[in-house]
Amino acid sequence: MRFLALIAFWIFTATALLAEDVVLGMSSDQVSINTNFDGSEILIFGAIKREEPIPSGKPIEVIVTVSGPSEPVTVRRKEKKLGIWVNTDAVEVDEAPSFYAIATSTLLGLSLRDTEDLRHRISIPRAIRSVGAPMNIENAAAFTEALIRIKKATDQYQLVEGAVKVDEQTLFRTAVQLPAALTEGNYKTRIFLTRDGEVISNHETSIYVRKVGLERWLYRLSRDNALLYGLMSLAIAIAAGWGASAVFSIFRR
Secondary structure, eight states, X not given: OHHHHHHHHHHHHHHHHTTEEEEEEESOSEEEEOTTXXXXXXXXXXXXXXXXXXXXXXXXXXXXXXXXXXXXXXXXXXXXXXXXXXXXXXXXXXXXXXXXXXXXXXXXXXXOOHHHHHHHTOSHHHHSBOOOOOTXXXXXHHHHHHHHXXXXXXXXXXXXXXXXXXETTTEEEEEEEEOSOOOSEEEEEEXXXXXXXXXXXXXXXXXXXXXXXXHHHHHHHHHHXXXXXXXXXXXXXHXXXXXXXXXXXXXXX
């Protein structure tokens, strides 16, 4: 009987957890990068599917994250020595998203508890994985903070609080701005429903970013045949230099 009661409790708990779920839509799940690409806007919208009436009490909050391919990044510290700025210390961050955006329906600190942030790695610092730094490095956390500042300055990292609009505790929508400098790959898109800081449901999908046309050809050439790509780049540089010199000589005459 205790075993049957335990199974019934599990079933009830699972049903309660799935009482509110996400139905998601996007204006586009593909972004094509060509020579004229200067950024893109992705509209993310959806609805909250319920098996029961809207619970009373704390309102539901929505958090949307879009994460580009992760890659190791070396962050260097510069110091001025003898009047010259030189690189001194360096720390390699194990994994940092090439792009990371967070959009929330309210302040992130109000919609998400720290334990839930640690579990799902939602905030920008938690999305970066840095296991450790060399023993001789002082204040290693400053290197990660510097990386975040640099990425924010170029819109590669974004936190837009209050950007998710929630209507009648059921419909939600937001727009994520993708900058011009994007890394090719799959951009993981996650939607979290939270109540009183606890994640009650989440959904995950992907936005596919691909180079097309000449950009795609050059990208593949640089990786499949680096020697030919380097020779071609050198030839183009020589031709451009010769052309500029020829034009300058004509104007001097």
